[in-house]
Amino acid sequence: MFKLFRLLKPYRLQLTGVVVFMLMQSLAQLYLPTLLSDIVDNGVVNGDIPYILKFGAYMLGVALSATVCVVIASYLLARSATGFSRDLRRKVFSHVESFSLGEFDKLSTASLITRTTNDIQQVSQVLVMMRMFIGAPTMLVGGVIMATLKDAKLALVLICIIPILAIAIVAIMRKGIPLFKALQVKIDQINLVLRENLTGIRVIRAFNRSAHEQRKFEKANTDYTQTAIKVNIIMSTMMPLMMLVFNLGVVVILWYGGIRIDHNDLQIGDLMAFIQYAMQIMMSMFMMTMIFVMIPRASASGVRINEVLDTQSAIRNSASSEALADDGAVEFSDVTFSYPGAEQPAVRGISFRAEPGQVTAVIGGTGSGKTTLMNLLLRFYDVSSGRIEIGGKPIQALDLEGLRSRIGYVPQKAVLFSGTVADNIRYGQEEAADDEVQRAANIAQAAEFIAEMKDGYDSVLAQGGKNLSGGQKQRLSIARALVRKPDIYVFDDSFSALDFKTDAKLRAALKAEVQDAAFIIVAQRVSTIMDADRILVLEDGAMAGIGTHAELMQSCKVYQEIVASQLSEEEIA
Ligand SMILES: Nc1ncnc2c1ncn2[C@@H]1O[C@H](COP(=O)(O)OP(=O)(O)OP(=O)(O)O)[C@@H](O)[C@H]1O
Numbered sequence: 253m254f255k256l257f258r259l260l261k262p263y264r265l266q267l268t269g270v271v272v273f274m275l276m277q278s279l280a281q282l283y284l285p286t287l288l289s290d291i292v293d294n295g296v297v298n299g300d301i302p303y304i305l306k307f308g309a310y311m312l313g314v315a316l317s318a319t320v321c322v323v324i325a326s327y328l329l330a331r332s333a334t335g336f337s338r339d340l341r342r343k344v345f346s347h348v349e350s351f352s353l354g355e356f357d358k359l360s361t362a363s364l365i366t367r368t369t370n371d372i373q374q375v376s377q378v379l380v381m382m383r384m385f386i387g388a389p390t391m392l393v394g395g396v397i398m399a400t401l402k403d404a405k406l407a408l409v410l411i412c413i414i415p416i417l418a419i420a421i422v423a424i425m426r427k428g429i430p431l432f433k434a435l436q437v438k439i440d441q442i443n444l445v446l447r448e449n450l451t452g453i454r455v456i457r458a459f460n461r462s463a464h465e466q467r468k469f470e471k472a473n474t475d476y477t478q479t480a481i482k483v484n485i486i487m488s489t490m491m492p493l494m495m496l497v498f499n500l501g502v503v504v505i506l507w508y509g510g511i512r513i514d515h516n517d518l519q520i521g522d523l524m525a526f527i528q529y530a531m532q533i534m535m536s537m538f539m540m541t542m543i544f545v546m547i548p549r550a551s552a553s554g555v556r557i558n559e560v561l562d563t564q565s566a567i568r569n570s571a572s573s574e575a576l577a578d579d580g581a582v583e584f585s586d587v588t589f590s591y592p593g594a595e596q597p598a599v600r601g602i603s604f605r606a607e608p609g610q611v612t613a614v615i616g617g618t619g620s621g622k623t624t625l626m627n628l629l630l631r632f633y634d635v636s637s638g639r640i641e642i643g644g645k646p647i648q649a650l651d652l653e654g655l656r657s658r659i660g661y662v663p664q665k666a667v668l669f670s671g672t673v674a675d676n677i678r679y680g681q682e683e684a685a686d687d688e689v690q691r692a693a694n695i696a697q698a699a700e701f702i703a704e705m706k707d708g709y710d711s712v713l714a715q716g717g718k719n720l721s722g723g724q725k726q727r728l729s730i731a732r733a734l735v736r737k738p739d740i741y742v743f744d745d746s747f748s749a750l751d752f753k754t755d756a757k758l759r760a761a762l763k764a765e766v767q768d769a770a771f772i773i774v775a776q777r778v779s780t781i782m783d784a785d786r787i788l789v790l791e792d793g794a795m796a797g798i799g800t801h802a803e804l805m806q807s808c809k810v811y812q813e814i815v816a817s818q819l820s821e822e823e824i825a
Pocket residue numbers: 357591592594598616617618619620621622623624625664
């Protein structure tokens with residue numbers, strides 16, 4: 253966790269201010285009981301009213317100064333802590349942005365959300381406690397010194413109480429720390445269930461699984477609650493226990509102090525001051541307990557945040573990132589890839605070439621590795637063996653951003669973002685002019701339904717396109733790829749939600765548009781890819797054949813079976 257505090261550098265001036273003001277406040281607090289004892293011993297005992305008034309006013313001034321100090325320190329600290337959390341959130345977010353899909357798989361999306369929100373919150377709360385962190389030890393040490401100065405023998409009582417309290421705190425913390433760690437993991441679990449529920453609400457309703465989902469949430473929620481209760485039981489036993497030890501201590505002080513006053517060894521004002529110092533010591537022990545509660549919990553969070561920050565994306569720009577060649581020919585050579593932790597490779601021994609100006613199609617059953625091939629081309633993952641080249645250069649040697657900027661990618665599941673229709677199309681090319689956006693929408697067969705929307709291109713998409721149909725979303729994500737005018741198009745099963753007529757119209761419009769680009773299209777429907785210049789047939793991650801429709805009809809059994817299952821005899825002919 254302390255590693256994260258390096259981010260406090262910009263706030264060092266404000267934090268120095270916090271230290272100074274908190275020290276001043278603690279010193280003022282330590283001075284007050286001595287003033288009180290003076291007033292009692294010299295003013296009250298002698299009936300000296302002017303003395304009482306003078307020192308009373310003085311005491312008021314000291315108390316007011318202490319309050320002003322604490323207000324200023326709190327203000328400075330609140331500013332630094334909120335700034336620190338903002339900077340840390342920014343750092344974690346931009347770091348996560350650089351992750352490849354492998355890191356997302358490893359750390360899980362739900363956990364990344366908890367780490368960016370709740371965990372950072374825990375760490376910044378420790379910062380807010382820094383006020384106590386400075387005040388408590390000062391008051392503890394100062395209190396012991398002042399109490400000893402008042403009466404060294406009486407102070408022995410305090411010296412006995414403090415270690416007992418310290419042992420109790422350590423024992424309780426040893427039980428508490430594993431629970432704090434578990435608490436954060438259990439919040440992850442709640443987030444995971446919640447996220448699945450909110451994103452899958454339609455399926456849950458359609459299959460009447462609300463009760464099942466509620467049970468799942470209940471389980472995660474109860475699990476979290478039970479751990480939280482255990483933590484609170486520990487914390488709540490600690491406070492009365494400390495109070496008990498302390499109050500017993502006060503009884504001993506009063507008893508022994510009374511004896512010493514009786515023998516004229518101690519003045520009454522000094523005993524009053526002594527009890528106040530004892531109170532201050534007790535308060536500082538309380539504060540330190542709070543700190544000890546917060547630190548293990550926050551350090552559990554700190555470890556989780558550092559885990560994110562220390563995770564380096566497996567996919568990075570190579571030291572000598574080369575610019576992409578003009579030639580956008582894509583070549584896969586004997587490519588094999590296994591997902592992290594998977595026993596079997598998802599694709600193996602894949603070789604094919606996608607030429608500019610040609611359509612290269614990939615077809616195969618579900619789970620045959622089509623999407624995986626596209627993921628590899630975009631470098632969402634790196635190949636386990638073999639090579640992928642663009643324009644004769646291996647993609648690992650190319651600048652990552654440059655590589656992706658040359659690809660117009662349409663994912664299998666259309667993803668849209670909050671904003672207007674135009675914003676979503678411009679996501680592909682920020683500088684695109686209005687007419688370019690409209691042209692892309694026209695080719696993607698989206699212009700018609702956009703025109704029917706209330707505000708046309710300025711219509712706002714509710715929650716990333718919830719108010720659009722599946723096919724409409726797909727067409728907008730195609731327009732987004734088109735507006736980019738890339739050298740390589742990657743369409744991952746992007747026509748699946750389109751009716752046959754729209755599918756045919758879209759393909760015809762695309763043909764005219766993407767003349768010079770390498771066009772790689774993954775499809776389930778044979779009719780979508782029959783006219784492709786080259787069709788790659790996949791089965792269980794391996795190549796079952798490659799060629800044109802006519803060639804494959806002659807030579808590839810897997811292709812023949814796919815075709816037979818989809819097309820009528822007339823269409824096949
Ligand atoms: N993130 C992942 N982690 C581990 N295994 C994965 C991951 N994604 C896919 N797989 C596995 O890799 C194999 C190929 O999956 P892929 O998504 O490439 O198939 P596909 O041909 O695109 O299927 P579909 O047509 O159903 O989309 C499958 O066996 C799948 O279980």
